[in-house]
Each structure stands twice: as C-alpha cells, then as structure tokens.
Amino acid sequence: MAAMVQNGGRLETAAPAAIELRGISKAFGSVQANRDIDLRVERGTIHGIIGENGAGKSTLMSILYGFYKPDAGQILVGGRPLTITDSQTAIRAGIGMVFQHFKLVQNFTVLENIILGAEDGRLLRPSLSKARGVLRQLAKDYELNVDPDEVVENLSVGHQQRVEILKALYRQADILILDEPTGVLTPAEADHLFRILEGLRAEGKTIILITHKLREIMEITDTVSVMRRGEMVASVRTAETSPEQLAELMVGRKVLLNVQKAPAAPGQPVLEIRNLRMVDATGVERLRGIDLDIRAGEILGIAGVSGNGQTQLLEILGGYPEKGSTVTGEVRVNGTPLPLSGSACNAAERRRQNIGHIPEDRQVEGLIMDFAAWENVAFGYHDAPEYGRGALMDRDAIRRDAEGKIQRFDVRPPSCDLAARNFSGGNQQKIVVAREIERNPDLLLIGQPTRGVDIGAIEFIHKRIVELRDAGKAILLVSVELDEIMSLSDRIAVMFDGRIMGERLPGATTTGELGLLMAGVDAASTPQTQDLSREV
Amino acid sequence: MTRMPKWADVILTPLISLVLAMAISALVILAIGESPTVALTTMIDGALGSSYGWGFTLYYATNFIFTGLAVMVAYHASLFNIGGEGQAAMGGLGVALVLLSLPLPHWALALPVAMIGAALFGAAWALIPAWLQAKRGSHIVITTIMFNFIAAAALNYVLVNLMRPVGSMDPASARFPDATHLPKLSDMALALGFEWGKNTPVNISFFVAVIACVLVWLLIWRSRLGFEIRAFGKSEPAALYAGINPVRITVIAMLISGGLAGLMAINNVMGEAERLVLNAVEGAGFIGIAVALMGRNHPVGVFLAALLFGFLYQGGGELALWTSIPRELIVVIQALVILFTGALDNMVRMPLERMFLAMRKKGA
Structure with missing residues (x-):
C-alpha cells in the first residue's frame, strides 16, 4: 500500500498543485470527521474523491469552500497558503462548488440565478447583459447549452446542474468541486456531464469529483483519493487501480461487488396490477395504465429516472396515495383486491395484508x-x-x-x-430493512434500498433481499441505480412518464438498452435511431 | 452532534433563564426607584412564607397544570393550541350547566360528573379548530385564538341573558348547590388534626391535577396512541407511511388538549367561585403556553413550571398589596419570565451547549 501513497511515482511534479491540503483535521464534538488529511490535486486533472458515507468527504470539501474552519492544517491554492474563512474567499481564489442539492432560486430565470450574488452594481440590467454574453461564450466552449431566459423550475435536473456549473464558471472558477453529481441524472445525462467535464479539463480547469460510484471514478478521473473514517487512506492513479481494489480501500476489507444469487424459482402470482392509473391533485396523470405481475420467489426491478411515477406506484401499493389524487385500476395481492381509495386504503391495513415496505426516503x-x-x-x-x-x-x-x-x-x-x-445512513437503512424483512412479508415493496448507503451495508442489504426471495416471497424493487437493478432483479421493467416502457431479462439486456428505455425510447419498436444528444 | 447532559438541558437551562429574567426585572424595579431585594422578599414571603401563601400559590398552580398539560399534549402532535383560554372558559360553562341542572347529592359524585362536563365542553370547543386543521388546513394557531374571542363573547351572552338569576345585577350564574362544595385542602388538614392554609381556595382539584400529570405521562410515553401522536408530531409523511391517520390524530390530540384545558374549571369555577362568573379563566390559558414551554413538554416539567407561575401570580399580588410597585410591573416580571424561558430559550441553550462540548473535549 505504501507504494500507492501519493509521494510514490510520478504524482509529485514540480509545478504547484491546484490545491494542496496539509494535515487538515476537523472534529465535531467527539466525532473526528477529518484526521490529518493530506491531498494534492494537480492542475488540469480530474481528481476523484471516493469513500463511504460518513468518511469525511463532504466535510473536507466544505472546509475547502469555507463552510467549516479546520481545527488544524494548511490549505495551499496554486502553491500559496490561503486561509479560507468563507465561501467568498474560496470563490475569489477560483474555487467553485456544485452541490448535490442545487442551490438555485426555482422561480428565477437562468440568467438571474447566474448573476445572483455576483451583480456588478445596483442596477441589474448591465449585469444581465454581461452575463448573457459570457454565457454564450461558455456554451460554445464547453457544450453547456441552457436557455438563459428559461425559469429554473421548468428545467430538467440535468439542465439545472448545468446552471450550477455555469454559475461557478461565471465566477471564474478554475477549480470545480462536484459533490455526487450523477445521483439525479439518467445515464445519458451523466455521459453528457462527463463530456462537459472533459472539455473543462482540456481548457486547463481542475475538477474534483466526489462520488461513491466506482464506475464513474474508473471512467473519468485521472487520479483518485480514497477516504475511510476521516482519513485519507490512499491516492492512486486511476489507470493503475481497479474497482475491487478501491472498494477494499474504502471499506477496509474485501467486498463482493456482485450479488451472488441462484436463478429464481417463481411460483404463484402474488402481486397483480391491471391498468393502474393515478391523477394527482393538480390534474396531472402520474400513472398512465400500469400492468405488472410479480410471482412468489421473484424480484421485479423497476428501473427509471426518478420522477417518472415510481414514487406514486410505491405510495399506492403502500396504502397512502398522494392527498387529493384519484387512483383507478385493479391491484390484487394473493388474489385479494386492494382498496385504492377511501378509509380502507391505508398503510396499517396493507401491513395487515402482509405487505412490507422499505420506503424510498428513510x-x-x-x-x-x-x-x-x-x-x-x-x-x-x-x-x-x-x-x-x-x-x-x-x-x-x-x-x-x-x-x-x-x-x-x-x-x-x-x-x-x-x-x-x-x-x-447505512445503519439507519439497516434498521428499516430489519423491521420490514423480519416480518416475513408475502410482498415486499422496496424503494431505493441503498441510496446513501455505504458499500459494506449495500452488500449486506442485497444479500438479505435475495434471501427473502429465496424464501418464496415476492419483491418489487424500485431503484435509480441501474447497477443495482441489473444485479438484483430477476426481471426488469422500465418506467418512463408513468408507463412501463418495456420488460427485459437482466441476462438479455444491456445498460445501454435500459438507458434508452429510461429516456422513453424503445429501440426494439422504433428502428430509426434517435438523436439522444439533443434530448439531454 | 453530541448533546449536553440531560440534567443541564432540563434543569440548568430554565434555571439560568429564570435568573436572567429576575436580573432584568430587578433592573426595572431599580429604574422606578424601588428596591429589588424588598420586592423579592415580599414575593417569597407572600407566596411561600406561610401556609396561607402556599394555599394561593397551589391554587393558581392547579389552573396552570391543567392548561400547561393541554398545550403539551397538542404540542406533541405538533399542534400549537393557543385556545386554552377559550376551552377553559367553555369548561366552566360545562361545569355550571351540570351542577345547576343535575341534582347531585354529594361532592364525591358531583366531582366526576362535573369533570365530564368540563372536559366535554373544553374538548368540543377544540374540536372545530381541530377539524378545520385536519380537513381544510386552516392553521390551528389562527383558529384557536379566534375561538378564544368567540368563547368570551358567547359566555358573556349566556351569563347576561340566559344564566343570570332573575333580579340579579351581576353577570354571573346562580350559586351551585351546597352539596357540590369541593373539600378545600384546609378542610382536609383540619380533618387530619392540624391547621393549614386557612381561607385559601386550594382544593381537592390540586390532586386531580397531579393525577392528570401521571395520566398524561402514561398517554404520551407509554401508550400506543401516544406513540402515534408523537410520531405524527415529528413527521407527517412518516406517519402516513406507518398507517397513522393524520385526521384522526389531529382530532384526538386536540380533543384531549381541549378536555384538559376544560378540566381547569373544576378548580376555579367549582372549587373556588362556586358559580360561573365573567372572565373566570383570568389568562390561565395563555400562561399554560409558557408553562408547557418552560416545562419542556413533559408532565414533571409542567408541574414544576406551574408551581413557579403560581408563585409569580401569588407573589405578584402580594407585591401590589404591600409595596408601591404598581400592579402593571408584576405583569412585566411575568412577561420577562415567559420571554426568557420560552422565546429566548435558545439564547441560553446554545452557549451552554457549546460550553459542555468544550468541557467534554478537554476531558477526552
């Protein structure tokens, strides 16, 4: 392991690093969030920071952005020591941050959001027209196309993220920190983001990418630093490592990345959904005729970008459809029709029917x-x-x-x-999973079982879900993580815009095909290829 | 993040708040040219220095226990019931109607029947705001405060036009039958062979209030319903997920809350005045908010805070009687205590928390 620590090999070069941290420590009460962290990020590279939840990645980045004051240690930006007392100092030093949860004013236009806090004077007009010019240039340079006059709440999540990146670039950021940027994106949107990041790197910008997805680290970063329990355990060149090795570094022990499971032996149908429709309180049809079957001893995975009706489906099956909504159709569990409205439709009644539910947001x-x-x-x-x-x-x-x-x-x-x-997060989720699985439900509804959960706990939770399946129970799994869907499901249904776009068998499909279905394109039924890059 | 020890949270914080409130009160008393030490000794002597003083202090505290518990129960369902005043007033009407219309031969029978009347009327008065909140989303703070005014006006009408005995000039009901007279604590002391609290209004309702504290504790922390109330109060989406019906919990919590506020009437209406008079509640409904806040929404805290406010009420009365400090200043002192223990709670809590964290770090 010593050979991989940053001083080994060619990692250290003569030019000053874009960012260098020396001996950064930070404690919250009795919790040591960061302990003696050293980090060197070279100019013009994409540097990944990976670690389990609670490993201290976000704390470290918050220190860099001036949200927290470190207890000890030194920060060097471009080779010069800098005391970052607040985000204004960080911005002036050329550091920009794209948060996991966007910090945009929803009812402002893109342009207004971009100049917010960076206005040139008391009057808005000159700032706005200047920003318009800068934006046009940025869009040309980096494929960062967004309509400057569109109101932010009308933008897709991927476009909102672009606004965040543009905000940082408008403030002349040289160093861009992205915190879990792909969590909310479709695979195609994520690919586009990576192209943008590569373009930025080509222009000499430095990018720090915080993520827990090994695939992204392998795909796009030049170097990667691994954090575990507040410490920086390794910094390695991405080309010289493997996902297995990174996972082991993160967790501190060997981890099985793929779920081990025997082929399913499906029995009698447990859940039957026929033509399920739901219109929400504002009159928008969220579910547009869902037909699904799940048999005993089978995991049906529902893939899809969040916001395509998965939440509504889980809530209806869980017994609490959104207030003011109208639900029609038929749902049977073990042959008994479930009430879809009225006072008999509640979560307590569903539990009495032996339906367990691990909700999307614990x-x-x-x-x-x-x-x-x-x-x-x-x-x-x-x-x-x-x-x-x-x-x-x-x-x-x-x-x-x-x-x-x-x-x-x-x-x-x-x-x-x-x-x-x-x-x-992982232990919170284990409490929920323990509660629901140990009741031995006939049907288990699962939403995002491993969102924000560390790798060690993911492995454990996956194992328990497969065990429940092997005990002959029916499982409905909703997840935005394609890898999870691919490795856990016995059958995969893709949801888009309140419909089931298609069903596939995990052995007979690819993430590429599922990605297209998630974007609403059925490659099997529409032979002509669609220009997806325009979509995203 | 690590928290400070429980004793500091529950005892030290309100104590420091109280000392701060007293210090500022002392400055105000100094500013009008009076002596704060004389004022303090007068209050303590008057409220706690004799069994007579205790008798009044406990009488007021009984009122505040009921209204404090009322606020507390609603608070656990995340409902801010400002309507204790109106609910307690309606409880008084319930007591009066029951005692004046039913021939009850003995107080031991009259008390439970009056309690039912008081609780029912108080609960009924809380039901409409609860229903509006649960079904229509009308904010309970707004509706309950409006219902206070409606209760006051309605009671005014009922007393003047319907319940006033023929020929009486006083806007009050007739006296309750003698048989329904509740035993005073002074009577009970005499029966046990010693003299205590002669001519004070504190009566058997005080014990009812103490029992109510125990029952509320059981309800909130030991019962399934309390579990649902607390869960709903912490997170409505989680409650829905768990099969807890928000409408049901909102209505039930407010019914219990209103019932508790209404129960206050067995103390002030049945135990003391023995007839229904105008403005019988005298602001106890609002004091209940401060009591619940200061008592950290726990029955033990409510009990202690109610004692404190009983002391302030009685001591304040003595202050007006024996010194030239105007009565209004007592209201100022009470307001300062409410301000510091309730609204400015975090002002004391935050630095205290930081101090404990720093100490712990040094110790580690």
Whole structure:
C-alpha cells in the first residue's frame, strides 16, 4: 500500500498543485470527521474523491469552500497558503462548488440565478447583459447549452446542474468541486456531464469529483483519493487501480461487488396490477395504465429516472396515495383486491395484508429521526399484539425484539437507545430493512434500498433481499441505480412518464438498452435511431 | 452532534433563564426607584412564607397544570393550541350547566360528573379548530385564538341573558348547590388534626391535577396512541407511511388538549367561585403556553413550571398589596419570565451547549 501513497511515482511534479491540503483535521464534538488529511490535486486533472458515507468527504470539501474552519492544517491554492474563512474567499481564489442539492432560486430565470450574488452594481440590467454574453461564450466552449431566459423550475435536473456549473464558471472558477453529481441524472445525462467535464479539463480547469460510484471514478478521473473514517487512506492513479481494489480501500476489507444469487424459482402470482392509473391533485396523470405481475420467489426491478411515477406506484401499493389524487385500476395481492381509495386504503391495513415496505426516503418516511432505535423498530407495527397489552405498549418486549434485530442486522453502534438521527445512513437503512424483512412479508415493496448507503451495508442489504426471495416471497424493487437493478432483479421493467416502457431479462439486456428505455425510447419498436444528444 | 447532559438541558437551562429574567426585572424595579431585594422578599414571603401563601400559590398552580398539560399534549402532535383560554372558559360553562341542572347529592359524585362536563365542553370547543386543521388546513394557531374571542363573547351572552338569576345585577350564574362544595385542602388538614392554609381556595382539584400529570405521562410515553401522536408530531409523511391517520390524530390530540384545558374549571369555577362568573379563566390559558414551554413538554416539567407561575401570580399580588410597585410591573416580571424561558430559550441553550462540548473535549 505504501507504494500507492501519493509521494510514490510520478504524482509529485514540480509545478504547484491546484490545491494542496496539509494535515487538515476537523472534529465535531467527539466525532473526528477529518484526521490529518493530506491531498494534492494537480492542475488540469480530474481528481476523484471516493469513500463511504460518513468518511469525511463532504466535510473536507466544505472546509475547502469555507463552510467549516479546520481545527488544524494548511490549505495551499496554486502553491500559496490561503486561509479560507468563507465561501467568498474560496470563490475569489477560483474555487467553485456544485452541490448535490442545487442551490438555485426555482422561480428565477437562468440568467438571474447566474448573476445572483455576483451583480456588478445596483442596477441589474448591465449585469444581465454581461452575463448573457459570457454565457454564450461558455456554451460554445464547453457544450453547456441552457436557455438563459428559461425559469429554473421548468428545467430538467440535468439542465439545472448545468446552471450550477455555469454559475461557478461565471465566477471564474478554475477549480470545480462536484459533490455526487450523477445521483439525479439518467445515464445519458451523466455521459453528457462527463463530456462537459472533459472539455473543462482540456481548457486547463481542475475538477474534483466526489462520488461513491466506482464506475464513474474508473471512467473519468485521472487520479483518485480514497477516504475511510476521516482519513485519507490512499491516492492512486486511476489507470493503475481497479474497482475491487478501491472498494477494499474504502471499506477496509474485501467486498463482493456482485450479488451472488441462484436463478429464481417463481411460483404463484402474488402481486397483480391491471391498468393502474393515478391523477394527482393538480390534474396531472402520474400513472398512465400500469400492468405488472410479480410471482412468489421473484424480484421485479423497476428501473427509471426518478420522477417518472415510481414514487406514486410505491405510495399506492403502500396504502397512502398522494392527498387529493384519484387512483383507478385493479391491484390484487394473493388474489385479494386492494382498496385504492377511501378509509380502507391505508398503510396499517396493507401491513395487515402482509405487505412490507422499505420506503424510498428513510429519513422522511421510514424512520422518526428523533425516536430511539427500539421505537423505530416498532414503527408501523406499534399496534402489533406482541408489542403491548391493550392501549399500552410493552417497552420491554419491543426492546428485546429490537435488540435481536439490531444484532442480526449488525447495526452499528448496537444501541437500542440511540436516536435514529445519530446512526449513519447505512445503519439507519439497516434498521428499516430489519423491521420490514423480519416480518416475513408475502410482498415486499422496496424503494431505493441503498441510496446513501455505504458499500459494506449495500452488500449486506442485497444479500438479505435475495434471501427473502429465496424464501418464496415476492419483491418489487424500485431503484435509480441501474447497477443495482441489473444485479438484483430477476426481471426488469422500465418506467418512463408513468408507463412501463418495456420488460427485459437482466441476462438479455444491456445498460445501454435500459438507458434508452429510461429516456422513453424503445429501440426494439422504433428502428430509426434517435438523436439522444439533443434530448439531454 | 453530541448533546449536553440531560440534567443541564432540563434543569440548568430554565434555571439560568429564570435568573436572567429576575436580573432584568430587578433592573426595572431599580429604574422606578424601588428596591429589588424588598420586592423579592415580599414575593417569597407572600407566596411561600406561610401556609396561607402556599394555599394561593397551589391554587393558581392547579389552573396552570391543567392548561400547561393541554398545550403539551397538542404540542406533541405538533399542534400549537393557543385556545386554552377559550376551552377553559367553555369548561366552566360545562361545569355550571351540570351542577345547576343535575341534582347531585354529594361532592364525591358531583366531582366526576362535573369533570365530564368540563372536559366535554373544553374538548368540543377544540374540536372545530381541530377539524378545520385536519380537513381544510386552516392553521390551528389562527383558529384557536379566534375561538378564544368567540368563547368570551358567547359566555358573556349566556351569563347576561340566559344564566343570570332573575333580579340579579351581576353577570354571573346562580350559586351551585351546597352539596357540590369541593373539600378545600384546609378542610382536609383540619380533618387530619392540624391547621393549614386557612381561607385559601386550594382544593381537592390540586390532586386531580397531579393525577392528570401521571395520566398524561402514561398517554404520551407509554401508550400506543401516544406513540402515534408523537410520531405524527415529528413527521407527517412518516406517519402516513406507518398507517397513522393524520385526521384522526389531529382530532384526538386536540380533543384531549381541549378536555384538559376544560378540566381547569373544576378548580376555579367549582372549587373556588362556586358559580360561573365573567372572565373566570383570568389568562390561565395563555400562561399554560409558557408553562408547557418552560416545562419542556413533559408532565414533571409542567408541574414544576406551574408551581413557579403560581408563585409569580401569588407573589405578584402580594407585591401590589404591600409595596408601591404598581400592579402593571408584576405583569412585566411575568412577561420577562415567559420571554426568557420560552422565546429566548435558545439564547441560553446554545452557549451552554457549546460550553459542555468544550468541557467534554478537554476531558477526552
């Protein structure tokens, strides 16, 4: 490993690095988020920073952008020491940041967003026309096309991200930090983003890419630094490493990247959906006639860019369709029709039908963040007879049950009394997964099971899902991670704009084909090739 | 992030807030040329220095326990019930109607029946805002505060036009039958063979209030319904996911809240005045908000905070009686306590939290 540390080989060159960090440490209370970090990012390169959730990547970048003050250490920008006290200092030093959650004013135009905070004077007009000129030039140089007069909320997610990049470039950023930039993009949009980044690199810009996706690191970066538990454990040239090695560095042990599973042995149909339609409160049709079947002992994966009706589908099956919406069609579970509206359509009733649900957003839906772990283990099942007598809850019984689940699912720290908020993302998810899977549901609805979950926990959660399938249960898996869909599913259905675009078998399709379906193009039924680059 | 120890959160923070409020009150008293030490000793003597003072302090505290618990229960469902004043007033009407219309032979029977009347009327008065919130999204703060005015006006009409005995000039109901007279704590002390709190209004309702604290604790932290109320209060989307019906929880939490506020009437209307008078609640509904805030929405905290506000009420009365400090200044002092313990809570909490973190780091 010593050979891979940054001082080995050609990593150190004579020219001053774009950014150099020396001995950066930062603690929050008793948590050491960054410990003695050294990092050297060469000018004109794409440098990946990879690490599990909570490894300290975001803290480090926040220090670089002036959001946090480091407890110790030095930052050099272009070879000169710099004390970054706030984001204004960082911007003046040529550092630009594209956040995971965009910081755009939704009802402003692109142009207004770009000059926001960088106006030249009290009057807006001169700034706006100057920005228009700069924008035109940037669009030409880097394929960064956005309509400057469009209101941001009308833009697709990929275009909103471009506005964020343009904002940074408009402020003359030389060093661009992107925090998990592809989380919200389709594969095609992600490809386009990478082309933009390559263009920026060709112009001599330096790019720091924070991600947890190994594939992206391998695809686009020149060098990669790995963080684990607040420390920088390695900096290597991408060409000289492999995904397996990076995964091992991140987790600190060997990780199986691919799910090991036997072929499915599907039995009787468990879930039957016929012509399911949903019109939301504003009159928009979100589901436009869904037909799906899932058999016992089968995982059906639903691929798609988020926002194409997957959330609505999960909510309806979970018993809580959006307020004010109208749902029609037929859904049967084990032959029994599920109520789709009215007071009988609620999540408690669904649980009584033995339908489990791991929701898309554990922090907003799946857990009460201020509740202790043991209370969260009972959450949703708090009416269960084994959890109490009559109106009162039996705390001891729930705690015993919770302790068992926490132990079997290796939740860390193994503490019943810790509030859900104080667990890492992966361990929070394990609490939800333990709660739902150990009830042994006939049908398990799963939304984004591993979003924001570290690699070690992903492996564990995938294994448990496959075990449930092997126990003869039906599983509906919704995920925006194509890799996850490909490796877990026995069948894949692609959702686009409230419809099922098509069904494929994971062995007989490619991410390319699924990507097209996710963008609404059925290559099998439309022989003429479509110009996708115009789409995205 | 690591938090400070619980005792600092629950005891130290309100204590420091209280000391700050007292310090500023002292400055205000100094500014009008009076002595803060005399003022403080007068208040303490008057409220806690004798069983007579305690009798009044506990009487006021009983009111504040009920209204504080009312605010607290709603708060756990993330509902800010500002309507305790109106709900307690309606509770008074419920008590009066029950006691004046039913022939109840003994207080032991009259008390539970009056409690039902008080709770039902208080709950009913909270039901309409709850329903509007749950079904229509009308903000409960706005509706409950409007319902306070409606309650005051309605009671005014009822007392003047319907309940006033023929020939009486007083806008008040007739006296309740003697049989429904609640035992005072002074009577109970006498029965046990000693003299305590002679001529003070504190009565058996105080014990009802203490029992209410225990029951509310059981409800919120030990029952399935309390689990649902707290879960709903923390996150509505999560509640939906878990099969908790938001309409049901909103309505139930407000019914319990309104019922508790209404129950206050067994103390002030049945236990003390023994008839329904105008403005019987005297602002206790609003004090309940401060009590719940300061008590950190826990029954034990509510109990202690209610005692404190009982002391301020009684001590303030004594201050007006024995010194030349005007009555208005007592309101200023009470307001300062509310301001510091409620609204400016974070002003004390944040530096304290930082201090504890720094200490812990040094220790580690």
